Amino acid sequence: MNKKTKINSTAYRIMLLMKNLAQKSLSIDELITIIENDEIDPKFISREAVIKYLNTLKSAGVNICKIKKNRTYYYYVDKQPQLLNMDKNDISSLAFTENYINSLYQNKIINDFAKFMNITSKFLTDDDLKLLNKERKKLKQTQTKLNNNYNKYRDILPKAEQSCSDGQRVFIKYRLPSDEMTKNITLEPKLLKYDSKNICLIGYNPIAGEKQAFLLDYIEEIRQLPQKSKYDNIMTPVMFKLKGRLAKGYNLYDNEKFVENSEYQDEDSIIVANYEDDKEYLLKRLLRYGEYCEAVYPKSFRNKFIQTVKETLLNYEKSSH
Amino acid sequence: MVQNQNEKSINKFDNISLTGFRCAKIFNLLLKTPCTYEEINQFLKTKANGLDDISKDSVTLYINTLRAIGCEIKRPSSKNNYKYVLIDHPFKLSLSSVFLQEFLNIRKHLSLCNNWNFIIDNDNFILKFIEIFDKETILRWNKMIKPKTSYFYTKEEIEKIKLLNKYCAKKRRVGLIYISPEKGEKQMEIIARKIICENNTIYLSCLNKETDKILHLRIDRIKDIKTVSIASQEKKVVPIIVKYKLTGTSAYLFEPENAEKIIKKNTNEIIIETKVYNEFNFIQKVLNYGNNCTLISPEHMKEQVLSKLNRILKSYE
Structure with a gap:
């Protein structure tokens, strides 16, 4: 905006307040300060002038609301233009x-979404807000399969979520149905991973020296330990080679990137680095890609992949006898 | 005495700034539609109870005032029918990268439910939500969204899914162009059956007229829908009855869906029988279980799995 361009100062200040x-939300004193310090048209104005400006905006159809906090009134625009x-x-x-x-039972996501809804409500018409409240009431009365997916975790989830955000080591008791005894595991929890039905707690096991995933179904106990997590930022990528038709049409997942000029690359292939925390999940996904995919790094993952394929073939051999 | 209507109206505007009032009103007007000077003048005379015409210079002054607070307004020209056009304004939504990332995480969770209706309704809403982002937020958003990610469907893709869903309901015969990663663009004649969602991706399940087999076509690879017609009497697709065994955690966590039923169960394994319409997809599902799954029958599908596993192993030699 050219400083010499003529504007209407009063109208400008009123629109500036609206902006x-x-x-x-701002108090009258704060509004006065904003106008005093404005770069384009600074001016000292009185409290009465601010009230007049607010009345002007109200008359023009702007919904100005006020709230009282610590004996001071704060004003805000309730509905965006x-x-x-x-x-x-x-x-x-x-x-x-x-x-x-809300059915995910994870406080962080619930709170993030509540923030989003708070912002969105300012951009909704009154009719839309009424309809939204009506839909909310209707949903409370009807339970769908979708909302019950993670019901079984409602008790353990808040604890598991807390363990991820606290940055402390935890002690977990873990027992799969096939295990004879419960395993005691020290873990530096990192995140909770959802799939369509189950949830895993993923973290770094400092004794095993690797990241591991634990199904919440089989965690019998989680207890926080006094030690802080040390290995928060371990990034252990897995690299795999994609060939043939997969190399042509592959869409990267969220935690993946293409690797250029890799030693593992050849003419008709591409190399992908994956930073998936749940290696078991990644392994199973790569199996789906068949012979068009080859795990190349690290060696431990490659060997585990080969081992899994061999074990699967052995299962077929056993079942045919 | 009957009060003059204009006088009554002016009294309503005690203790306000008339210029500020007009400026705010012009902004609201331009938000709705581009306007000529005459339209603005007429509007202000009726809404703002100005008794006289507002001069063009005054309107220019108000427009410049709006520009001063951050509005982008195109001036009248022959290209826009001599209207003032509000391109952008400072009342749009400004969101930080942190908030946008949280928003993306929420969207990721939604894709896990594998309910395609839910997913596209949400993406439709997100597209509308993006319309109120300010320029900086749009830039941040575009940086965060990787191209060709499976998490968001575009407006065109959403429309395509809804249209295909209608064809599915009526079992229409559809001629379309599909982009195959192997063979590039190819024309296909299919009978639309249903829209499904698997592994966070939406597919069209259809009967390929050429091969008489059920296919799952990725929506984002359907380039164009060329022809639509009523299908001749639909050939009933006979599913393949498949039995497979699950062990380990896959067995413990298994819950039957759709046509699946557990026919045998003991401590460490379960045997499931199901109806399969698309062999390729089912074999993918079997592989996804890793060494927790063994296909029992039919023999030809078992051979396919074994053959695939042997080819995988060979590629590591």
């Missing part, structure tokens, strides 16, 4: 998503 109040163009399906979808997120 700031759309972002957060440009609203979302939603239809009934969008609102239903939003309510359904909120319901689904």
Whole structure:
């Protein structure tokens, strides 16, 4: 904006207030400071002038609300000027998503989504908000299979989530149905990994010296230890080679990248580095790719892959006898 | 005495700034639609109860004032029918990279449910949500979204899925162009059956007219829908009855879905019988279980799995 371009100062200050109040709640003193320090048209104004400006905005249809905090009134724009163009399906979808997120029983994701809903509500019309509340009530009364996917974890999940965010080592008791005895494991928990039905706690086992995944179904106990996690940032990529049709049409997953000029690469192949924490999951995915995929690094993963294939073939041999 | 309507209206505007009022009103008007000077003038006379016409210079002053707070407004020209056009404004949504990442994580979780309706409804909403992002947020967002990620469907893909779903409901015969990774573009004639979601990806399950086999076509690889017609009497697709064994954690965690049923169960293993319409997909599923799964019958599919496993092993020699 050219400083010499003529503007209407009063109108400018009023729109400036609107712009700031759309972002957060502000007191009259804070609004005065904003105008005083403005780069384009700074000016000292009185409290009465600010009130007049707020009245102007209200008269123009801007929904200015006020709240009291510590004996001071704060003002904010309740509804943004440009609203979302939603239809009934969008609102239903939003309510359904909120319901689904709540069924994950993970406080961080629930809180993140609540933040998102808080922001979104400022961009919804009053009718849309009413419809949203109606859909929420309807969903509370109906339970769907989708919302019950992780019900069985509702007790252990908050503990497991806490263990990931605290940055402390934990002691877990783990027993698969096939195990005769419960295993005692020290773990530096990193994250919870969901698939469509189950949840794994993934972390670094400092005694085994590798990342491991534990199904929440079989964790009998989680207890925090006084030691801090030391191996937070271990990135252990697995590299695999893709050949033939897979090399042509492969879409990278979220935690993957192509590796250029790798020693493992040849003419018709590409190399992918994967930073997946759950190596077991990755191994099974790579099996699906058949002969078009070869695990190349690290050697331990490559050997484990070969071992898995051999064991699978052995299963077929045994079953035919 | 009946009050003059205009006087009554002016009284409503005590203790406000009329210029500020007009400026805010012009902004609201341009948000809805581009306007000529005459339209702005007429609007202000009716809504703002200005008794006189507003001059072009005054309108220019208000437009410049809006530009000063950060609005991008194109001036009237022959290219835009002599209208003021609001291109951008500072009341859009500004989100940090941290928040956008949290948002992406939420979307990732949604893809796990394998419910295609739910996924595309959400992506449709996200597309509308992006429309209110400010420029910096859009730049941050575009950096974070990798191209060709399976997590987001574009507007065109969402429309395509909805259209194909309609064809599925009516079992229409569809001529389409499909991009095969091996053979490139190819024309196919299919009977649309249903839309499915597996491994976070949406597919069209269909009967290939040429081979009489059930295929699962990735939606993002369907380049174009060329023809649609009513299918002649639908040939009933006979599923293959498959038996397979699961051991280890796969057995413990197994829950039957769709046509699956557990026909035998002991301490460490279960045997499942199911109906399979697409051999390739089922073999993928078997491989995904790793060494926890053994295909028992039919023999030809068992041979396919063995052959694949042997080819994998050979590639490591």
